[in-house]
Amino acid sequence: MVQPTIDPAARKADYERLRDDLLEIRDKIADIEASADSPDGLVSATVVGRGELSELYLDPRIYRTHDSKALAGSIVDTIKDAVARSQEQLFEITRQYLPPAAKLEDTDVHTGPFLHQLDRKIKGEF
Template identity: 45%
Template structure:
């Protein structure tokens, strides 16, 4: 238990020392992905929010609204995944990547399992 408390204290101190810089770096993250056909380009921010959407005029040659919507959604999803990976990489110096990803994904069960395991009381 003492070792875990020491580890948490060390992590907290590193976050306190580097937190503002890491936060600024993470907040500035943008990721751009292009659709497989090259006609759609999506840029998202650190949280996966849409920053820019570019559509090549050639999309109008095939007027298929459903296909275009699916292409935009898929490209945006891939861009959001890229942005999340970059944010995780930034914080990896102070928080293990798999733990940070679980937090970002809202995976409470995994987070609680790690906590219980680290405290020696795995369920």
């Protein structure tokens, strides 16, 4: 079977276009911000980007109870909810580049290493 000849200039243009798309995705990911509140309203968490905690608010009423285990669980659950919301935003940002049947739970986009590989290909390193 004869393999078709691929124009190096066209291939480089494809890589550059993909790199530009990935840079745009990375910028959009940096703009992600998602918040969640605990069911009792005593805990609020905000995450940015891929789910990094940026804010945690604890209502002073949390001190009315001495159940530290329940408080810790509420904090963790609230942060998980905020992270899940940020992941939904990430999925929407990357949806156009995924197969039509892709699901949120199967999606994890790490653009840094991929961009490095594209840069090497554009420069002709491999």
